[in-house]
Amino acid sequence: MTQASIITIGDELLIGQVVDTNSAWMAQELNKWGIRVKRRVAVGDVWDEIWQALDEEKKQTDIILITGGLGPTADDITKPLLCKYFNGSMIVDEGARQNVINIFTRLNRPMIERNLKQAEVPDVCTVIPNKRGTAPGMWFEKDGKVFVSMPGVPHEMKGMMETDVIPMLLGKFRFPAIIHRTLLTAGVGESFLAEHIKDFEASLPEHIRLAYLPNYGMVRLRLTATGTEKEQTERDVQTRFETLQSLVKEYMVTNEDEPIEKTTGRILEANNKTMCTAESCTGGYIAHLITSIPGSSAFYKGSVVSYANEIKKDLLGVEAETLQRVGAVSEEVVIQMAKGALAAMKTDYAIAVSGIMGPDGGSAEKPVGTVWVAIGSNQKVEAHKLSFRFDRMRNIQLTTANALNLLRKFILAGN
């Protein structure tokens, strides 16, 4: 089986200044085509460490994808290193040079000598054009192994992978089929599910694996099948996936590998309904997740992020007396927020949330992690109390995922 390694280069990855999102994207992309990523390695901008990583990965895999370290500044040493590693000499690539000039002309920025350095490449590589930036990609071959160096800037790397690297890999290797099928459950834990489906799990053949992926209090179940023939592998996994779905039916949120905001959005769109949000503690995160879906304007109208109590009163019509009497984090207030949002934004459904996300602001009666969620339509508004713990960002994410799932259930219950 042809396997790949991903090497990411940059001190920023090793001091934690940057979260590596490239590797996950690249792995997904490779998987689609049947290429298994065996290892991912991150090393700093240090000559010996990069060299050693190349030596090691080529022992283990056939395809080594490298990102980062291609900038025009002195800390970026990947290009000269690769030139030496593959015994080449630097030459100017005319296409890459023209690309640098075009970019600076278009941006109307002054170009300096250093920018043109980006057009230099080792003469032993195939140049991969960069349509989104100045640093070209480089494809090297040695002892039957392929090494591809790409910029670390995510959208530049993505463009290069899609238009050149993947097609070139498919031209060079033959890949088996890898098929993933994923469903999302809510309301039960990983151990409970594992117990519930243990016979199913034990019955799986060697080439189909089951994984449990807990996230935001929900659990994803993923079946992965490997085979030599795509259609057959798809049929193999489909049969098992249907069995799995029937086993976890009552906990299943969606049988697609998609985030909850997409599931709830699809249901709204299918029913030709609209929604809005009134957000206190989530501070716009629910709106953000929904609007990160292209086309969400079909079902999502907007949000009032009522972080301050005045906004709850002025824009959502929450009564001053209620705020005074029971506080902003209360059943009564979220119900008024949901009703106010429905009235102000004229949608079919509304989500309203108010809670204490931490690290401060908790009390004995309402500790950090206390959240009230209201889900409403023009006929009915219901409220739920949720309790989380720990850190602020996690509480915001948990509140958002749960609120979107509550709206999904509210709609499916016929409201």
Added chain:
Amino acid sequence: MTQASIITIGDELLIGQVVDTNSAWMAQELNKWGIRVKRRVAVGDVWDEIWQALDEEKKQTDIILITGGLGPTADDITKPLLCKYFNGSMIVDEGARQNVINIFTRLNRPMIERNLKQAEVPDVCTVIPNKRGTAPGMWFEKDGKVFVSMPGVPHEMKGMMETDVIPMLLGKFRFPAIIHRTLLTAGVGESFLAEHIKDFEASLPEHIRLAYLPNYGMVRLRLTATGTEKEQTERDVQTRFETLQSLVKEYMVTNEDEPIEKTTGRILEANNKTMCTAESCTGGYIAHLITSIPGSSAFYKGSVVSYANEIKKDLLGVEAETLQRVGAVSEEVVIQMAKGALAAMKTDYAIAVSGIMGPDGGSAEKPVGTVWVAIGSNQKVEAHKLSFRFDRMRNIQLTTANALNLLRKFILAGN
């Protein structure tokens, strides 16, 4: 110099289903204490691959931190593997057992045999209590090297690192000082900066390194100094950092390693001023970034996420005629949105944005990436046109970062 490796375990990392945020957090934490992370490796839930990663990393570094693969389900093989790797036998740890029971009692969930399996540990490790979950951490020592296995769930790992792992490492090793100082610039590119400060860069001593970190159209400059004595190293880097600041003064946004929302928030708080947002294309992302800062309620009141044009009219007072005549993505509309937001939310400042984030919705006149931003106070509203390209999420992030920087400049200009 004592160095560390981070090994993350889980097929989800290699198929790209999960972005690894643990490694970045761990690296930051280790750096604070003078521990350099030399390598990060991700491997799947595969016996031989995990084993091999342990073998390799122990050759290269002294501290090997491992996360993931400790769940109660069959795909999690890290614990039995570590038991074998260190020639141990499984025993029940009474503290861990009591912890599992306590958690299930508190959550009021039925506990099954499988949950108690979490309390089994190899008899050759020091157990690290998990105050936030059921899987205990494990500390192994062999040939002077330390191996620490922690759960992959981020908040469980974080709790363990802070309360136990870091103090235990500090008790065992002596670390040099590593000091980072970072500043953020806007408005000029990486190459321009590199040219501008090349003499400074060339003058740096061996033990101080400069890195360029471009992100969202801004560039961070980071100085990293390594030394044996903390105070001296701090003084060394401080002198250079002051020189660097004076060299890039006119482009500098902040001399703290902080995101732009924090910089702008600090200025508002220092001036005792408040702000709000009116967001169309960013869909709540500006509000989310600001409210992700604990204590942001001191300066941030809220947002109207006016994704639909009706919301722009009904809640922000944008005129129907203007929308009809020039469209939602226009100078006139964002100015009306900013004025409407100031009136509705009664703050000192407002940011309003409207644009085309893609992938669809572009036209010849207003291509994808066209954004209008208005920055306003009750005295003055100004509008800026921004042009981005590429993907939706990146356009949302670029718009947000730029809008927050424009507000910062607007305030500092005396508005």
